[in-house]
Amino acid sequence: MKLKMKSSRLLSLIISLFGLAAVWSQTLEQTEQVADKFMEQGDYYSAAKFYSRVYFFADKSQLGRINGKLGMAYFGKGDFKRAYNHFDVAQKLESDDSTKTEWFLRKTSALILRHQYKLALLGILNYRGKFTSRQQKNLIFLKGTVYFAEEKYDEAKKTFVQIIDPGDSLALARLDSLFTKKNLMRPNPVTAKWLSIFIPGLGQIYAGDIKNGINSFALNATLFYLFARDAVRFSFTESFFVFYPWIQRYYQGGYERAQRIAKKKRRQKRAQVYHGVHEILM
Numbered sequence: 008m009k010l011k012m013k014s015s016r017l018l019s020l021i022i023s024l025f026g027l028a029a030v031w032s033q034t035l036e037q038t039e040q041v042a043d044k045f046m047e048q049g050d051y052y053s054a055a056k057f058y059s060r061v062y063f064f065a066d067k068s069q070l071g072r073i074n075g076k077l078g079m080a081y082f083g084k085g086d087f088k089r090a091y092n093h094f095d096v097a098q099k100l101e102s103d104d105s106t107k108t109e110w111f112l113r114k115t116s117a118l119i120l121r122h123q124y125k126l127a128l129l130g131i132l133n134y135r136g137k138f139t140s141r142q143q144k145n146l147i148f149l150k151g152t153v154y155f156a157e158e159k160y161d162e163a164k165k166t167f168v169q170i171i172d173p174g175d176s177l178a179l180a181r182l183d184s185l186f187t188k189k190n191l192m193r194p195n196p197v198t199a200k201w202l203s204i205f206i207p208g209l210g211q212i213y214a215g216d217i218k219n220g221i222n223s224f225a226l227n228a229t230l231f232y233l234f235a236r237d238a239v240r241f242s243f244t245e246s247f248f249v250f251y252p253w254i255q256r257y258y259q260g261g262y263e264r265a266q267r268i269a270k271k272k273r274r275q276k277r278a279q280v281y282h283g284v285h286e287i288l289m
Contacts, residue, residue: 051083071100091117199269203262210265
């Protein structure tokens with residue numbers, strides 16, 4: 008009798024455990040679905056939080072997929088270091104060639120956004136996985152992006168051209184029109200600085216900031232005039248000690264500002280070129 012009762016309890020326990028496992032599995036699946044919804048809504052913080060819960064309890068067969076999704080969530084958050092780490096794990100665990108390559112491409116994008124261009128290029132040149140036609144196109148685009156970020160514009164252009172159909176003369180012409188010295192190298196910050204050293208305000212005008220250029224010229228001209236007037240009216244030494252600190256501040260500040268404006272303007276123009284390339288190719 009006791010033996011039958013023990014057997015009955017053991018059977019009930021086993022059934023309960025299997026039932027609990029089924030419920031727990033369903034709960035993990037539902038948690039992942041919630042995280043997927045957050046991803047669709049662009050709430051990457053919440054998505055990462057829920058994917059992390061799934062990751063903690065997932066079995067080995069699920070880890071590749073969950074690491075990839077975690078990488079996407081962190082990528083969306085702008086945490087490219089964590090995104091890279093999860094993409095790297097996902098790539099190693101994935102058995103499907105196409106998905107493995109997808110995680111590699113994502114991992115490379117994270118490296119580029121972390122400004123680790125040499126490491127990204129090394130990975131691109133040494134990767135031996137299988138690609139779909141879309142993935143091959145993305146790989147070439149990433150390679151061109153690395154060259155562009157490193158200011159190797161000739162190499163970038165040669166790489167981007169590989170994506171364009173040789174018969175698509177319009178796309179080739181549009182790409183040529185973007186890769187010009189005017190778009191990529193102007194305004195020159197050094198030129199802007201020296202122009203404002205010789206004539207205050209001229210560097211700002213050259214860089215496209217006409218209003219600040221005129222203000223800088225007027226302010227410095229007024230200070231030099233007052234300095235010269237008081238040097239004649241009173242004494243050079245007295246005038247020097249009165250006006251030199253102001254002249255140094257606004258004269259030096261003027262040519263340094265001209266250099267900064269030129270750098271900012273050139274960055275903006277290069278960004279416009281890159282976005283133009285993206286529109287043509289992708």
